Amino acid sequence: xxxxxxxxxxxxxxxxxxxxxxxxxxxxxxxxxxxxxxxxxxxxxxxxxxxxxxxxxxxxxxxxxxxxxxxxxxxxxxxxxxx
Numbered sequence: 001x002x003x004x005x006x007x008x009x010x011x012x013x014x015x016x017x018x019x020x021x022x023x024x025x026x027x028x029x030x031x032x033x034x035x036x037x038x039x040x041x042x043x044x045x046x047x048x049x050x051x052x053x054x055x056x057x058x059x060x061x062x063x064x065x066x067x068x069x070x071x072x073x074x075x076x077x078x079x080x081x082x083x
Contacts, residue, residue: 001020010017040048045059052062 006017006020009015009020048059048062052059055062057065
């Protein structure tokens with residue numbers, strides 16, 4: 001199916017387009033995972049674990065969320081100062 005036909009089918013909303021997608025090979029651009037190792041002092045790990053437990057999430061989740069928040073903040077700050 002051509003992209004134009006797919007877009008039209010989607011935009012009209014009269015048919016489900018899910019069957020036209022190859023979900024096994026689908027990926028999100030810039031969302032590929034890459035494993036890294038980071039060493040933290042013991043007190044940082046313990047603090048992360050306490051906060052993660054309080055929030056009901058894993059240590060890895062809280063690290064990811066906090067890093068993304070900080071990167072977005074820095075990006076917004078740098079964008080605001082460059083104008």
